Amino acid sequence: MAEPKDMITVQDLHLYYGQQEALRGVTIDFRRNEITAVIGPSGCGKSTLLKTINRLNDLVPDVTVTGTVKLNGQDIYAPNMDAVELRKEVGMLFQQPNPFPFSIYDNVIYGLRISGEKRKNVLDEAVERSLKAAAIWDEVKDRLHDNAMSLSGGQQQRICIARVLATQPKVILMDEPTSALDPISSSEIERTMLKLKDDYSIVIVTRNMQQASRISDRTAFFLAGELIEYGPTRDIFMQPQKKETEDYISGRFG
């Protein structure tokens, strides 16, 4: 059977934290092998949307989710879906690089080890493949057993990318992955992302408009839990159809 064109399809998604509705009937598709930017003012539900795609909100007490989210055609909220398995398919990167206080090698193989992989040749191969794909192999290949915490912030973030890639996900979610980094490290991460989209589908939350316009194929603008406008990034930035989008893009609020 042919794979669906969209990697992720979200239909009429509502999410409540207790009584508060953080997502209000969101319908959106994320295409495979594209970078989609999610933008909007603080509190509009960007992180909440990302976390519904790998069910991280399951860990928050008193959350109610209605609607459907499908990954490659499969309902991720179906009763038979294992959230731990799902999070291997849908990896996530956070604002603060969060390597574990172990060696670079042990960080990268963390997910594989949890799955019970012990074969040294398989682990070695995964480390090299993932660090190369995260564009940090050359910098660390001679110090794989050094503590990952001894690296710079930008290098740590690329180790975290490698850790996500080691489990061979389909999707990488990135929640403001460069906002804690200096401009040079940020542009290295952006370059890495552009290479990664050949093999993965990427959804990035960013407050940086230039970043969204530089790297994303499509952009989604949210306001107060609602998707206001979604389309090719060029159109959203050059010819927004909604006044709210135009106001936000031009810096009139947010």
Ligand SMILES: Nc1ncnc2c1ncn2[C@@H]1O[C@H](COP(=O)(O)OP(=O)(O)OP(=O)(O)O)[C@@H](O)[C@H]1O
């Ligand atoms: N764990 C939580 N418990 C209760 N309310 C929450 C929780 N997480 C987020 N919210 C609320 O849900 C709404 C959306 O938050 P969310 O973090 O998704 O927004 P955001 O667009 O990512 O914001 P920012 O750009 O500031 O990170 C906000 O009103 C926030 O206060």
